[in-house]
Amino acid sequence: MIQRISVLLLLGIWSLYSQDVMTAEDAIRIGLKNNFDIQIARNNLEVVRNNTGLGTAGFLPLLDASGNAQYSVTDQETNSPFSFGNSSTESYGAAINLNWTLFDGMRMFVSKSRFNELVKQGEAQTRNIIEKTIVEILRAYFNLVQQEQLLEVSQNTMEISETRLNKERVRRDVGGASSTDLLNAQVSYNNDRALFLNQQLQVSIALKELNILLARDPNTAVKVDRQIRIPPLPYSYQEMLEMVFERNSTLVAARHGLEVAQKNINIARSSYSPRLSLNGSYGYLERTVSSDNPNFPDDIQTNSTDGLIGLALNWNLFNGFRDRINIQNARIETRNQELALENIRNQMQGILLELYETYQKRLELVELEEENVVAARQNLQLQQDRYQIGTSSSLEFRDAQINFDSAQNTLIVARFQARITRLEIE
Numbered sequence: 001m002i003q004r005i006s007v008l009l010l011l012g013i014w015s016l017y018s019q020d021v022m023t024a025e026d027a028i029r030i031g032l033k034n035n036f037d038i039q040i041a042r043n044n045l046e047v048v049r050n051n052t053g054l055g056t057a058g059f060l061p062l063l064d065a066s067g068n069a070q071y072s073v074t075d076q077e078t079n080s081p082f083s084f085g086n087s088s089t090e091s092y093g094a095a096i097n098l099n100w101t102l103f104d105g106m107r108m109f110v111s112k113s114r115f116n117e118l119v120k121q122g123e124a125q126t127r128n129i130i131e132k133t134i135v136e137i138l139r140a141y142f143n144l145v146q147q148e149q150l151l152e153v154s155q156n157t158m159e160i161s162e163t164r165l166n167k168e169r170v171r172r173d174v175g176g177a178s179s180t181d182l183l184n185a186q187v188s189y190n191n192d193r194a195l196f197l198n199q200q201l202q203v204s205i206a207l208k209e210l211n212i213l214l215a216r217d218p219n220t221a222v223k224v225d226r227q228i229r230i231p232p233l234p235y236s237y238q239e240m241l242e243m244v245f246e247r248n249s250t251l252v253a254a255r256h257g258l259e260v261a262q263k264n265i266n267i268a269r270s271s272y273s274p275r276l277s278l279n280g281s282y283g284y285l286e287r288t289v290s291s292d293n294p295n296f297p298d299d300i301q302t303n304s305t306d307g308l309i310g311l312a313l314n315w316n317l318f319n320g321f322r323d324r325i326n327i328q329n330a331r332i333e334t335r336n337q338e339l340a341l342e343n344i345r346n347q348m349q350g351i352l353l354e355l356y357e358t359y360q361k362r363l364e365l366v367e368l369e370e371e372n373v374v375a376a377r378q379n380l381q382l383q384q385d386r387y388q389i390g391t392s393s394s395l396e397f398r399d400a401q402i403n404f405d406s407a408q409n410t411l412i413v414a415r416f417q418a419r420i421t422r423l424e425i426e
Contacts, residue, residue: 021223024141027214031137032130034215041129048122057112061100061278068093088290095283102311105273106266114263121256128249133213138423140210145224146416147199147206152226153408154196160401161189164387168394181394188398228415230366230422237356240425244348251348254341261334268326274315281308355425362418369411376400376407 032038054060070091101108168185208218235243245251282305289300316323383400386392 021225022141023225024138027137027141027210028134030214030216031133035133035137035213036215037133038130041126045119045122045126048119052112052115052119054112057115058101058104058108059112061098064097066095066097089287090290091285091287093283093285095281098278098280100278101275102278103274103276105270105275107270107273110263110266110270114260114267117256117259117263121253121260124249124253124256128253131249135423137210137213139420140206140213141224142228142416142419142423144203144206144210144222145226145228146412147203148224148226149228149412150409151196151199151203153405153412154192154199157401157405158189158192158196161185161192164394164397165189184394184398188401228412228419230363230415230418233359233422233425237353240356241349241352244352245345248348251341251344254337254344258334258337258341261330261337265327265330265334268323268330271316271323271326274313277312277314279308279310279312282306352425355421359418359421359425362414362421365414366411366418369407369414372407373404373411376404380404 068091070089072089165182165185165188168182172179172182207222210222211218211220233240285302285304285306287302287304380400380403383392383397387394387397
């Protein structure tokens with residue numbers, strides 16, 4: 001939401017535990033370098049920057065060079081001694097032409113300013129893409145952490161069920177267990193193993209999703225820090241709202257878009273002004289005429305140069321009201337940009353409030369689920385001890401196991417959701 005694109009601010013509380021462990025900071029660093037969407041966004045920004053030169057705005061002159069070469073043959077039958085008779089002509093020429101707009105109703109100055117605003121808008125849009133990509137990378141990273149935590153819980157549950165199954169087999173062999181208890185233990189173990197296999201698949205999917213965002217081979221092995229920390233928000237809601245209005249890249253891009261629209265009005269108005277241009281040219285021509293008439297034994301050669309400089313004034317007096325229509329359309333577009341900016345501000349305020357309230361509630365849920373895990377762990381330990389000495393039934397032990405498993409899973413998901421909500425606020 002605030003999207004300040006500061007990796008140190010986002011991740012300052014995290015540290016590197018081992019070079020073999022990919023932290024969230026490492027994932028961001030790799031993504032900033034490799035992610036395809038980020039590379040495309042940077043290339044698009046470079047295109048926008050290339051369009052900001054003086055020549056694009058119309059400040060610089062246009063200079064053209066041209067050249068020509070011709071050869072012609074003339075067959076002529078005449079009894080006049082002064083006629084060339086049969087002759088051939090060769091000519092070579094070159095010219096340079098200059099056209100320089102000196103005044104166009106300030107259009108070139110407004111265009112240069114408009115291009116500068118487009119660069120600023122492009123920078124904000126690029127930053128927005130980078131920020132959104134970072135959020136996607138972190139979401140994928142924390143999802144992988146979550147899935148591995150769930151896998152660990154599933155594995156522990158399966159191991160407990162396997163221990164229970166082995167115990168029931170021993171009890172049956174010594175005649176102390178019924179077939180029903182053994183079958184229930186077998187079904188519980190099979191169910192837990194199926195959940196474990198499915199959770200392995202979820203880990204594999206999460207791993208591939210993260211690697212794809214990092215522009216790496218989807219099967220690249222990743223070892224992540226298996227902790228999801230939820231740091232407190234460093235600002236109040238009002239402070240974050242002010243930061244959103246000031247720094248949010250979507251709002252910044254919209255403000256520059258409004259500036260561009262306002263400059264389009266001035267560009268349209270420039271059509272009412274005259275256009276003054278400086279024109280100049282310089283040319284060279286070499287021409288050689290050869291004749292088979294003995295009265296003209298030598299070739300006739302002509303060399304010439306010419307130069308021209310002048311001013312041209314153009315002033316459109318009527319073009320079917322197209323200039324007025326262009327100004328009206330530019331004003332409408334400016335109004336649309338103003339409305340879009342207000343709409344984005346209103347949406348950002350609503351989204352931030354929703355995220356802030358959601359974050360507070362999810363923190364409460366995390367605390368509640370932590371209490372549930374403590375209670376469920378104690379109950380499981382109690383039922384396990386009673387089951388070992390035969391004062392608790394197999395089904396009671398299974399219920400305690402399921403409750404503990406559910407409490408752990410719910411806590412893991414609650415922490416993940418709270419961290420993602422905080423990430424969206426950032």
